[in-house]
Amino acid sequence: MNLQSVKTIYLAEMARSLRTVLQSIVSPVVSTSLYFVVFGAAIGSRISEVDGVSYGAFIVPGLIMLMLLTQSVSTASFGIFFPRFSGTIYEILSAPISYFEVVLGYVGAAATKSVILGLIVLGTARLFVPFSIQHPLVMLLFLILTALTFSLLGFIIGIWADGFEKLQLVPLLIVTPLTFLGGTFYSIDMLPPFWQAVTLLNPVVYLVSGFRWSFYGSGDVSIWASLAIIVLFLGVALAVISWIFRTGYRLKP
């Protein structure tokens, strides 16, 4: 393992986030806070408890998940897309470094940034609504697994995209709608039975549910189903990345 190379990519990517601190950290924190103000304090005060917790507290895990998914995908996709776009990818490809190490550097940095953001948003949320976390270790596990998995997805998008439009396509048209429809703002018990069944096809439901379970001890689906889905996701993302590097897809002609 060429740890020095991994560390170099990792630190360069983290430095890029710090260089653009307003865009990378302040902006997601501000936008998530707005959700808390509008949905939690303003509208939430008129909604009775959901699953035994106040509405403001109910939406906290879902909102953190929403931010985590979009940030992981966009950071990781931009991280690898930019060298491809600018041409500096030549250096990565000609370095004495394995594909696994390249992924570790880029995805590790994107996931780290997302986890840090998740924790910052968690702290921010606490300023708006009171809540407690019943299973902090499970919460952390979910946070890390989700950040990692969606950073891998972002890495795949960054390699697949051949322009800025495609880079935005998946986060905007897939990740955000799936999260909104994934029980972020409601419990799926509130839906009619048909839509409950349809919703269960949305993988994000399992992530939000599992994450919420770690907070309040209850979720829309079993915690084991949530864990199984996130691990399955991780496996699929790793398989796709391994295929990309084996075939040189979009990287090596």
Next chain:
Amino acid sequence: MTLSANPTTMPKQSSTANGNAEGTTPMIQVERLSKTYRDGFQALKEVDLTIRRGEIFALLGPNGAGKTTLISVICGLVNASSGSVKVDGFDNATQYREARERIGLVPQELTNEAFTTVWDTVSFSRGLFGKPKDPGHIENVLRALTLWDKRDNRLLELSGGMKRRVLIAKALSHKPQVLFLDEPTAGVDVELRREMWEVVRGLRDQGVTIILTTHYIEEAEEMADRIGVIRRGELVLVKEKATLMRQLGRKELTLHLAVPLEAVPAALAGHDLVLADEGHALVYTYDVTHQDEGTGIAGLLADLEATGVRVKDLHTRQSSLEEIFVNLVRENA
């Protein structure tokens, strides 16, 4: 830049960091290398090439001949369709770590991360190649390339020539044993081009093997120890520059006459002379390959005197590499 006059300014490159160094193993060994792109275009056809340790090798060829593809395959940017590449004895596919850590690559395009500083980008390259931090070495490299004053500048603030130097600095940051320069002086002004040549010579003097592709024949003529000509994916020729010039070069002796002639005098007919400049000059062409047998110049001069043709001035001219190159490409067309 005064590298040759002040060799201490250039960081010493490691040429003995492995078991093969100083040995008989060639620096680069390319065997039966072919590359066909997905669209069916065959960029390389069974190329065999050996690059010796410590030489400057110039790869010449028209646009689209396969120069960049060849470099890209050796450096790991493009997968080969068949054949093998060994760098210092290490296979670049199965032993890619050992092979690649010996290589520095300066790409043709001026690619860089616009918002990074010179210092950071060069340090990044060193780390990427798995080397621990060495600010002293980075400083030496930057000073040698006259980038030291620009170390805190962001890359977008630099001129094209400076960006080119940054790419060279990045390639040298991990002390490579072999440096690939893909069109190093494309779009660079004459003065800077000469400075680059000095840098390259300085590196060669320290044992770094240099492989450069170029459009500028002048560059190859000025720098290279050996020259390879690639055309339509085939290496049509690899020769010592001097041998190539000697073998393929023709020399012309032009005799400027004091009194113009209307025709070549019959007494000189055996010398294969051509009348030029409206009778003011006689041109004698001879092949330098047959120098051992005599050029015939002595006999010609004697005959001129005997015939009473008075020569005012004379000069000789040897074909440039460019003429040789053009002829070669034309012959193979």
